[in-house]
Amino acid sequence: QVQLQESGPGLVKPSETLSLTCTVSGGSISNYYWNWIRQSPGKGLEWIGYIYYSGRTNYNPSLKSRVTISVDTSKNQFSLKVYSVTAADTAVYYCARDAVRGVISHFDPWGQGTLVTVSS
Amino acid sequence: DIQMTQSPSSLSASVGDRVTITCQASQDISNYLNWYQQKPGKAPKLLIYDASNLGTGVPSRFSGSGSGTDFTFTISSLQPEDIATYYCQQYENLPRTFGGGTKVGIK
Numbered sequence: 001q002v003q004l005q006e007s008g009p010g011l012v013k014p015s016e017t018l019s020l021t022c023t024v025s026g027g028s029i030s031n032y033y034w035n036w037i038r039q040s041p042g043k044g045l046e047w048i049g050y051i052y053y054s055g056r057t058n059y060n061p062s063l064k065s066r067v068t069i070s071v072d073t074s075k076n077q078f079s080l081k082v083y084s085v086t087a088a089d090t091a092v093y094y095c096a097r098d099a100v101r102g103v104i105s106h107f108d109p110w111g112q113g114t115l116v117t118v119s120s
Numbered sequence: 121d122i123q124m125t126q127s128p129s130s131l132s133a134s135v136g137d138r139v140t141i142t143c144q145a146s147q148d149i150s151n152y153l154n155w156y157q158q159k160p161g162k163a164p165k166l167l168i169y170d171a172s173n174l175g176t177g178v179p180s181r182f183s184g185s186g187s188g189t190d191f192t193f194t195i196s197s198l199q200p201e202d203i204a205t206y207y208c209q210q211y212e213n214l215p216r217t218f219g220g221g222t223k224v225g226i227k
Contacts, residue, residue, distance in 0.1 A: 045164065045207060045218040060215040061121075094163055104211055106154040108175065110163040 002027035004095050004111035012089075012118050018082040022095030022111055029053050029076045033098035035107060036069060036080045038091040046091075050098070051078055085118045092116075122146050122210050126219035132227045139195040141222045143186075143208035151187045152212035158221075159204045167206075168193065200226060 008020035022034070036048040049059035051069040059067050063082070071078040082089055092115050096107040123146035133139050143153065151171040156164035166175040168184035171191060181196045195202055203226060208219040 044220050045209070047216040047218070058214055062215070096163075099166070099169070104216075106166055106169040106175075106211070107156070107164070107209075108166040108169075110165070113163050 002097065002109055004097065004109060006093060006095050006111045006114040008114060008116070010115060010117060012085055012116060013120050014086055014118055015084055018080070018085050018089060018116055018118070020080045020093055020095075020114065020116070022078050022080075024076045024078075024097075029071065029073055029078065031101045033104055034069075034071065034078045035096045035098065037094045037096055037107070037110075039094070039113075040088075040091045043091075048080065048082075048093075050104075087118050090116065090118045121215055122149060122213050122217050124208055124210055124217050124219040126206075126208055126222050128222060129220060130223040130225070132225045133198050134227045135198055135200060137198045139198050139202075139224060141193040141206055141208075141224075143191040143193065143219050145189045145191075145210055145212075147213075148188050149210045149212035152210055153184075153186070153191050154209045154211070155182075155184055155193050156207045156209065157202075157204045158207065164207060195224075198224070198226070 003025045005023045012018045030053045033050045035050045051057045066083045068081045092113040094113045096110040099108040125144045153171045155168040158164040172184045183194045205221045205223045207221050
């Protein structure tokens with residue numbers, strides 16, 4: 001079955017760029033929507049945005065000006081960049097797939113998550 | 121953005137009890153409502169999609185109902201392994217939004 005794995009630095013300095021990659025195994029990245037979701041320590045869940053395999057994106061307006069999501073179909077990966085980070089961007093970052101081919105639906109599966117701390 | 125309001129924020133119940141969580145949307149979302157379970161240190165796991173459909177491999181003691189703005193999630197007989205935080209999430213409109221979560225504990 002499809003599995004997702006996040007990777008990237010666990011510590012980022014304030015004002016720098018947070019960069020994460022999600023590697024998809026056990027299936028193709030084609031024909032699905034791929035998402036980034038984050039969870040601040042002790043807080044709830046916030047959807048950051050999605051990318052369709054074709055490259056079409058949609059971002060949460062709360063982060064839109066600071067976020068870019070990209071896809072590399074040749075590597076079966078998609079990536080997240082958050083620019084000009086502050087301590088408020090400290091969170092566990094999850095990647096997740098929309099479960100139904102070609103449509104926005106429910107998140108399944110999820111990656112295990114990776115904690116990114118913003119600190120000098 | 122569509123606001124999702126869950127209640128209660130936490131509850132304690134005995135093993136075998138029926139547990140009910142509600143989720144209210146700030147506008148009509150039809151049945152575009154999903155429920156997730158999150159255990160400490162783990163990623164959320166899909167339980168219910170489209171308000172009332174059981175996810176693959178999810179035990180039948182979990183169920184969901186509702187449409188429009190009011191939704192209910194039920195555990196028919198609470199088990200020790202159900203200790204977790206439960207979240208509702210809408211996808212009728214972007215941005216997709218989650219409820220604040222309900223932490224379920226054992227008495």
